[in-house]
Amino acid sequence: MVTIAVTSESADEPRIAVSPDTVKKLTALGAKVRIESGAGARSRFSDDAYRAAGADVVTRSEAIHGADILLAVRRPSIEDVAALKPGAIVAAMIDPYGDRSALAALAGTGATVFSMEFMPRTTRAQSMDVLSSQANLAGYKAVVDGAAMFGQALPMMMTPAGTVPAAKAFIMGVGVAGLQAIATARRLGAQVTATDVRPATKEQVQSLGAKFIAVEDEEFKQAQTAAGYAKPMSPEYQAKQAELVAQHVKNQDLVITTALIPGRPAPKLISRAMIESMKPGAVIVDLAAERGGNTELTEPGKTIETPNGVRIFAPLNLAGSIAVNASSLYAKNLLAFLDGTMFDKKEKTLAVNWDDELIRGTLVAKGGQIVHPNLQTQAS
Amino acid sequence: MVTIAVTSESADEPRIAVSPDTVKKLTALGAKVRIESGAGARSRFSDDAYRAAGADVVTRSEAIHGADILLAVRRPSIEDVAALKPGAIVAAMIDPYGDRSALAALAGTGATVFSMEFMPRTTRAQSMDVLSSQANLAGYKAVVDGAAMFGQALPMMMTPAGTVPAAKAFIMGVGVAGLQAIATARRLGAQVTATDVRPATKEQVQSLGAKFIAVEDEEFKQAQTAAGYAKPMSPEYQAKQAELVAQHVKNQDLVITTALIPGRPAPKLISRAMIESMKPGAVIVDLAAERGGNTELTEPGKTIETPNGVRIFAPLNLAGSIAVNASSLYAKNLLAFLDGTMFDKKEKTLAVNWDDELIRGTLVAKGGQIVHPNLQTQAS
Numbered sequence: 213m214v215t216i217a218v219t220s221e222s223a224d225e226p227r228i229a230v231s232p233d234t235v236k237k238l239t240a241l242g243a244k245v246r247i248e249s250g251a252g253a254r255s256r257f258s259d260d261a262y263r264a265a266g267a268d269v270v271t272r273s274e275a276i277h278g279a280d281i282l283l284a285v286r287r288p289s290i291e292d293v294a295a296l297k298p299g300a301i302v303a304a305m306i307d308p309y310g311d312r313s314a315l316a317a318l319a320g321t322g323a324t325v326f327s328m329e330f331m332p333r334t335t336r337a338q339s340m341d342v343l344s345s346q347a348n349l350a351g352y353k354a355v356v357d358g359a360a361m362f363g364q365a366l367p368m369m370m371t372p373a374g375t376v377p378a379a380k381a382f383i384m385g386v387g388v389a390g391l392q393a394i395a396t397a398r399r400l401g402a403q404v405t406a407t408d409v410r411p412a413t414k415e416q417v418q419s420l421g422a423k424f425i426a427v428e429d430e431e432f433k434q435a436q437t438a439a440g441y442a443k444p445m446s447p448e449y450q451a452k453q454a455e456l457v458a459q460h461v462k463n464q465d466l467v468i469t470t471a472l473i474p475g476r477p478a479p480k481l482i483s484r485a486m487i488e489s490m491k492p493g494a495v496i497v498d499l500a501a502e503r504g505g506n507t508e509l510t511e512p513g514k515t516i517e518t519p520n521g522v523r524i525f526a527p528l529n530l531a532g533s534i535a536v537n538a539s540s541l542y543a544k545n546l547l548a549f550l551d552g553t554m555f556d557k558k559e560k561t562l563a564v565n566w567d568d569e570l571i572r573g574t575l576v577a578k579g580g581q582i583v584h585p586n587l588q589t590q591a592s
Numbered sequence: 593m594v595t596i597a598v599t600s601e602s603a604d605e606p607r608i609a610v611s612p613d614t615v616k617k618l619t620a621l622g623a624k625v626r627i628e629s630g631a632g633a634r635s636r637f638s639d640d641a642y643r644a645a646g647a648d649v650v651t652r653s654e655a656i657h658g659a660d661i662l663l664a665v666r667r668p669s670i671e672d673v674a675a676l677k678p679g680a681i682v683a684a685m686i687d688p689y690g691d692r693s694a695l696a697a698l699a700g701t702g703a704t705v706f707s708m709e710f711m712p713r714t715t716r717a718q719s720m721d722v723l724s725s726q727a728n729l730a731g732y733k734a735v736v737d738g739a740a741m742f743g744q745a746l747p748m749m750m751t752p753a754g755t756v757p758a759a760k761a762f763i764m765g766v767g768v769a770g771l772q773a774i775a776t777a778r779r780l781g782a783q784v785t786a787t788d789v790r791p792a793t794k795e796q797v798q799s800l801g802a803k804f805i806a807v808e809d810e811e812f813k814q815a816q817t818a819a820g821y822a823k824p825m826s827p828e829y830q831a832k833q834a835e836l837v838a839q840h841v842k843n844q845d846l847v848i849t850t851a852l853i854p855g856r857p858a859p860k861l862i863s864r865a866m867i868e869s870m871k872p873g874a875v876i877v878d879l880a881a882e883r884g885g886n887t888e889l890t891e892p893g894k895t896i897e898t899p900n901g902v903r904i905f906a907p908l909n910l911a912g913s914i915a916v917n918a919s920s921l922y923a924k925n926l927l928a929f930l931d932g933t934m935f936d937k938k939e940k941t942l943a944v945n946w947d948d949e950l951i952r953g954t955l956v957a958k959g960g961q962i963v964h965p966n967l968q969t970q971a972s
Contacts, residue, residue, distance in 0.1 A: 373924040
């Protein structure tokens with residue numbers, strides 16, 4: 213019997229790594245899921261619901277002790293991992309580029325650690341892609357929270373006393389989060405524009421009914437032919453584009469920034485001068501706060517108001533603020549990963565396919581060592 | 593020269609009674625608007641913008657002293673009104689049924705007091721209807737704030753990891769606020785239902801793409817023929833309707849209640865038992881909080897969470913939380929009222945038309961007495 217442990221996350225992480233739905237399916241694979249009592253409460257999953265799905269609801273140490281697998285949202289503690297079966301599997305959002313020495317210590321426990329953030333972006337792995345599933349929800353919530361903070365309505369309203377104009381929303385960075393932010397701002401009736409360094413996003417932006425903002429000269433048009441990723445643009449182009457964005461930001465009511473580069477600080481898309489040029493009452497929602505933020509004035513985890521009345525909201529865990537959905541989808545991502553790569557379905561036993569590109573792509577530590585190629589070059 | 597005074601409201605009232613736009617138009621009518629410095633700040637109207645529109649930006653006492661007219665959002669203090677010209681005009685949301693003895697004292701100053709809440713609901717007065725202009729914004733904000741509080745997304749989302757189901761929103765009371773709440777919840781992709789005691793609202797609900805919830809028996813169908821207002825329904829009908837609503841509320845994620853009866857406590861649409869039957873994580877936004885609330889557990893001005901995990905958000909001034917729009921529309925309502933009933937446009941002088949039904953309908957106090965018919969019967 214394969215045992216899977218799931219525990220409560222820290223105080224600032226309301227999500228959980230399994231849902232009653234995925235517990236049922238993990239149980240059908242031949243696993244026994246042992247969940248710390250109350251671990252699902254912040255995602256509105258009750259102990260009773262987990263029990264009904266086939267889990268054992270137990271204390272934290274009972275859940276962990278000697279387990280074959282630990283499923284978590286965030287990087288678990290050394291203590292928790294050390295209490296698992298030797299060489300046990302850990303799958304979580306490990307934050308592989310964060311706190312290197314703690315990661316080495318985690319590897320030192322001998323656990324087999326998978327970082328869900330490293331999931332290859334292949335068609336087969338789409339259902340296991342935690343960055344996408346969580347970014348989609350964050351993009352939605354960024355607009356809803358921004359709208360709640362904004363001192364005006366987003367949609368145009370025709371009333372007998374006069375017309376309330378539509379708010380102007382500008383989405384910077386058109387990945388999964390940005391696309392959902394565009395869609396949500398459009399739903400709410402805002403006048404939406406978006407920009408991205410990848411010319412191929414232009415069509416996506418337009419397909420959602422928003423306007424694409426970029427300097428569309430010959431250089432841009434040639435870059436657009438490259439499928440998916442942008443060519444490096446010339447300094448001249450970059451300067452023109454920056455000037456265009458600076459002029460555009462001035463008149464915006466709601467700006468959502470979503471630019472993240474794996475393993476590196478977030479790019480500063482919005483300078484202090486740009487913020488100072490904005491209108492009082494404008495709201496910036498910075499989805500890159502956990503990597504330092506996309507604006508020069510962002511204070512990660514806080515909401516600040518600048519002297520000229522611009523508010524910058526920089527949440528560290530926006531997907532976690534819609535924990536019910538975020539946990540459900542994250543749990544399904546983990547289930548798809550385990551189901552697709554780790555189980556012998558006939559024998560109902562653990563049988564990790566070490567040759568699987570998804571296993572190789574996400575494996576961070578094994579046998580006491582950090583083994584992922586992305587992490588080798590950074591080792592000191 | 594007619595002088596109009598406008599001052600800062602209290603700490604919990606961010607709105608203001610004039611906008612730069614209406615100052616310009618009041619100035620064109622021959623008035624000099626005197627605004628307390630900083631009074632528009634919470635509505636993002638700067639002193640400079642008011643000055644550019646023709647206002648004098650002064651101290652509070654300079655604004656008030658000897659003015660012909662005081663425009664306000666909430667009922668002003670006796671001290672402020674006493675400092676105006678004797679018999680001066682005051683127009684505000686007086687809260688005519690609130691604090692009777694303070695209202696008598698206000699009347700005792702000799703001021704001519706108009707209560708904007710008493711504006712007759714005629715075609716001509718639509719542009720002066722402050723209850724409608726503010727309720728519309730409150731209905732929008734109720735859904736946005738409810739969505740921000742709710743631990744799930746409102747729209748259905750199809751993702752590679754699975755489908756996020758659409759949230760169920762239920763709007764109780766289909767007046768101006770309720771209609772805007774329906775429209776906003778629909779915009780955000782919720783599955784929306786609504787109910788009202790007036791059968792004529794069914795078509796309005798359906799025209800917004802929502803489902804009308806009511807016991808539609810023969811009695812209901814006959815009541816529907818009466819234009820606009822419901823006939824009193826039989827106790828049997830009321831019991832059937834209450835049971836239907838109780839069954840319906842159980843499965844809702846977001847409930848917006850909007851039932852207000854002028855001068856009376858808000859009806860208790862949602863009982864303790866109904867709240868106890870709801871799902872953990874469900875959110876109720878109670879727009880009737882300032883009249884005690886539409887649920888048995890509402891605590892006006894607070895957000896509470898019940899033991900079964902239902903949150904009840906009971907804001908006292910939701911329109912004020914989108915102050916830019918709320919002040920703009922309120923200011924336009926006041927402008928339309930003054931423009932339509934109080935000015936001799938050739939002579940550019942004050943010339944109240946005492947025979948105007950709108951003046952008669954809104955006049956609360958004059959010559960030291962409370963004069964409105966609705967307030968006579970309640971006098972002790």
